Amino acid sequence: MYTERRIEPASADHQGSVDMSASHATQLTQLYDSWSGSSLTPSSRASARMGILDILGCIVAGSQTHTAATVRELAIEQGSAQQAAVFGTGVRLSVPLAALVNGVAGHVLDYDDMNATLIGHPSVVLVPAIMALGEARAMSGSAFLDAYVLGFEIAAHFARTMVPRHYDAGWHTTSSIGIFGAAAACSRVLGLDARGMLNALAIAASNVAGLRANFGSETKSLHAGQAAEGGVRAAMLAARGFTANVGLFDAPDGLFATYGANPVPKEAPLDEALEIDASGIGIKPYACCGAGISVIDVMLDLHEGGLPPVEDLLDIDCAVTSIATRIMPLQQAANGLEGKYCIAYCAAVAYLDGAGGLAQFDDARVQREDVQALMKRVNVRVAPHLASGAGRFGVELTLRRRDGTTLAAQVELPRGHPHRTLSSAALLRKFTDCATPVLGGERTTEVAGIVAALEELADIRQLSAMLQP
Numbered sequence: 001m002y003t004e005r006r007i008e009p010a011s012a013d014h015q016g017s018v019d020m021s022a023s024h025a026t027q028l029t030q031l032y033d034s035w036s037g038s039s040l041t042p043s044s045r046a047s048a049r050m051g052i053l054d055i056l057g058c059i060v061a062g063s064q065t066h067t068a069a070t071v072r073e074l075a076i077e078q079g080s081a082q083q084a085a086v087f088g089t090g091v092r093l094s095v096p097l098a099a100l101v102n103g104v105a106g107h108v109l110d111y112d113d114m115n116a117t118l119i120g121h122p123s124v125v126l127v128p129a130i131m132a133l134g135e136a137r138a139m140s141g142s143a144f145l146d147a148y149v150l151g152f153e154i155a156a157h158f159a160r161t162m163v164p165r166h167y168d169a170g171w172h173t174t175s176s177i178g179i180f181g182a183a184a185a186c187s188r189v190l191g192l193d194a195r196g197m198l199n200a201l202a203i204a205a206s207n208v209a210g211l212r213a214n215f216g217s218e219t220k221s222l223h224a225g226q227a228a229e230g231g232v233r234a235a236m237l238a239a240r241g242f243t244a245n246v247g248l249f250d251a252p253d254g255l256f257a258t259y260g261a262n263p264v265p266k267e268a269p270l271d272e273a274l275e276i277d278a279s280g281i282g283i284k285p286y287a288c289c290g291a292g293i294s295v296i297d298v299m300l301d302l303h304e305g306g307l308p309p310v311e312d313l314l315d316i317d318c319a320v321t322s323i324a325t326r327i328m329p330l331q332q333a334a335n336g337l338e339g340k341y342c343i344a345y346c347a348a349v350a351y352l353d354g355a356g357g358l359a360q361f362d363d364a365r366v367q368r369e370d371v372q373a374l375m376k377r378v379n380v381r382v383a384p385h386l387a388s389g390a391g392r393f394g395v396e397l398t399l400r401r402r403d404g405t406t407l408a409a410q411v412e413l414p415r416g417h418p419h420r421t422l423s424s425a426a427l428l429r430k431f432t433d434c435a436t437p438v439l440g441g442e443r444t445t446e447v448a449g450i451v452a453a454l455e456e457l458a459d460i461r462q463l464s465a466m467l468q469p
Contacts, residue, residue, distance in 0.1 A: 023250045024161070024256065025246060029194035029198055030194075032187075033193075035153070040146075040149060048152075049452065051123040052123065052451055052454065053428075054283050054427065054430070056127065056435070057431035058106045060088040060435045061088070061434035063105040065108050067104060067108045067218045079097045081095075082094075084135045084136055085135065085465070085468055086101050086105075087102055087467040088105065088438045088468070089468065095133050095232055098128070099128045099182075099228040099231075100228060100229035101225065103228035103229065104222055106127070106221075107124045107220065109361075110284075110288055111284050111286075114281070114391065115280070116391035117163065117266075118155060118173050118178070119164065119173050120175075120178060122152055122155060122181065125174060125181060125224055126148050126155075126178070130151070130182075130185050130189060133235070134147075135464045138460070138461060140460065141453075141460060142456075143188075150184060151186075152181060154184035155177055160266040160267070161261050162256065162259065162260055163262075165260040170212050170213060171210060171260075175209055179207055179226075179227040179234075181231070182204075182232065185231070186200070186231055190238075192235065197235075199238045200235045201249075202244035203242065204234040205248055205254075207227075209223070215289070215329075216341040218337065280391075282391055283427055285297075285414075286357065287340070287357055288340040289328050289341050290327070291321075291327045291343070292343060292346040295343055295347050296350040298395050301409050307399070310370070313374075313377070314400040315378070316400075317400065318344070318380045318395065318396075319382070319395065319397075319398075320380060320381075320394070321386050322384070322388070324343065324393050325343070325380065331344065331380075332344070335363045335367070336361040340361055343380045344375045344378035349365065358433070391418065394410070394411070397410070431448060432444055432445075432448075439468075443469075447463065447466050451463070
């Protein structure tokens, strides 16, 4: 049994109660102590449900990949307790291992949501962690949503302090910062007080991991699973009285000093109710790295006016931001995972297929001769004047015909950006496309309905049961 310390939600607005001049430890405990799910705005609740539905679809679809199956097989060998569901399968595992496997499945397709403050993917760490622990504890849907947004806020505190310096040093922030959101959210599920939550964060600090150099390989998705698993484990250990140095967040040789903090941390957004409203959740319309979304977006805009036959095309000039080339460094792609991190491939396949869905990043599609040949005619260059930051990856595409004429287009905010959101219908179509091949049409529809009314759900196990074939 867990040794738990129950807390009652405070009625104060959580943003207004945090002293931003205080130490990191004090800020974190203030935020946690004053947190009240009842203060969530309707738009915040809608954004949270949107992120939850999106990642559940990505997990179910990703569960069928070789990457997810490999990690799942290893987890089955290691596990004995059957406490939580592995979505998209009939497998049940211990809470930490279920979080690990669902996290990997949710990120392997690189189709999961994004956040600009984090420069990463929040839901793929939060949802697997919360749902695994919550299922073992018969958590309500309202408590799930409450823990999700609290975890999002805690992760945002670390991101405002560490990003972009931490990200530029080579860390994959989805994992290295996402673990703190998962630990805080799971602390909430376990009923820990603020001191217990801070202890869980300090335990999690020794699990910070994930290198951007592994982008384009199966290990990138492992980062998300490890963060979900690590966050769960840290909270479970803290609930048992396991100790860590809670002063490490402000120590000269502690977390921020070691892993990179900004000279002047970004202020929390004060004009919005939540970080989730301010920088928002971006829902990917295409199954590739966020920096590639704009490339596909521009090409699809050009498709609307009609593109020349590929035999009439001389080359494609693709001007992008410098951060796009750092995030997507691959010059060529030989498989689906590499294609997600190759700007030239994204441009080529969008030209040929007029799409950027799961089918465009299948190994067989990447290896076909037509896209391999066209990829070599894409010239990727950095243009300093293009919009960058806050989730923007500016792109200018110019198609040059052999007769000397050109077609050109550009984009600053791609589809799915928080300020250019996908419609509810488009989000539902994406979820349906991801989930139906695994769950079937009837179950997929039921899951979408449950998430739409999440606060009314008495027991999260009802949702978990529907996420298995």
